[in-house]
Amino acid sequence: MVPSLDDHTRRLSLGAALLFLLGALTGIPLALAQTGVLTGDAHTVLGAHMNAILGCFLLLGVSYTLRLTRLGQRGLSALVLFTLIPTYANWLVTLVKAFLHVRGVSFTGEPANDGVAVALNVLVVFPTLAGAALWCWGLRGGAQAVPVGVPSGSGTPSRRAT
Numbered sequence: 001m002v003p004s005l006d007d008h009t010r011r012l013s014l015g016a017a018l019l020f021l022l023g024a025l026t027g028i029p030l031a032l033a034q035t036g037v038l039t040g041d042a043h044t045v046l047g048a049h050m051n052a053i054l055g056c057f058l059l060l061g062v063s064y065t066l067r068l069t070r071l072g073q074r075g076l077s078a079l080v081l082f083t084l085i086p087t088y089a090n091w092l093v094t095l096v097k098a099f100l101h102v103r104g105v106s107f108t109g110e111p112a113n114d115g116v117a118v119a120l121n122v123l124v125v126f127p128t129l130a131g132a133a134l135w136c137w138g139l140r141g142g143a144q145a146v147p148v149g150v151p152s153g154s155g156t157p158s159r160r161a162t
Contacts, residue, residue, distance in 0.1 A: 005066060008076050012063035015084045016056045022091060023052025033098070044098035051094050055087030062135060069138030079138065082131030089123035 003011075026049040033042040062083045071079060097104050097116045104116025 002073055003077065005076065008080050009063050009066050011080055012059050012066070012083065015087070016059035016063065019052050019059065019087060019091065020056040022088075023049055023056065026052055026091070026095060029095070038099075040098040041101055042098075044094060048091055048095035048098060051087075052091040055090060059083060059087055062131075065135070065139065069135075070140065071134070071138040075134065075138060079131060079134050082127045082134060086124045086127040086131065089119070089127075093119045093123065 026045065029038055029040065030042065030045045030049050032038040033040040033045045062079065066076065066079075069076070069079070093104070093116060100112045100116065102110065102113035102116050104113055104120055107114050107117055
């Protein structure tokens with residue numbers, strides 16, 4: 001079964017809600033790292049916490065604009081993946097690197113650091129760039145976007161109870 005526009009919107013919205021929850025829960029290891037109970041770098045744990053919260057809002061923004069895009073089913077599916085995967089990966093990889101005590105932003109020859117650098121590039125940087133480009137492409141002028149209130153695959157507005 002081909003996912004509808006509403007399915008994509010729901011998937012991104014649920015992804016945002018779960019990422020927000022993970023971000024809130026990341027406050028626990030953040031407090032423990034700040035007090036010295038955990039040995040993770042507190043600033044990097046704070047970065048993971050903020051990555052999740054900000055990633056949540058990115059997912060909500062993409063979810064809100066899906067109806068405005070000129071993307072077909074394959075494009076919508078790709079956009080959903082290219083936003084969900086990097087937002088979750090950014091949170092997780094940043095949280096893990098806090099406890100590995102590495103930066104992972106360049107290759108140093110240290111296995112833990114280089115592994116984080118590869119993970120960040122493959123799971124965060126490249127998919128984020130692809131997703132951002134696809135999002136911009138989908139919002140360009142041209143073909144008619146699906147109007148708000150029109151369910152995907154339908155030519156008539158949906159009826160909503162008031």
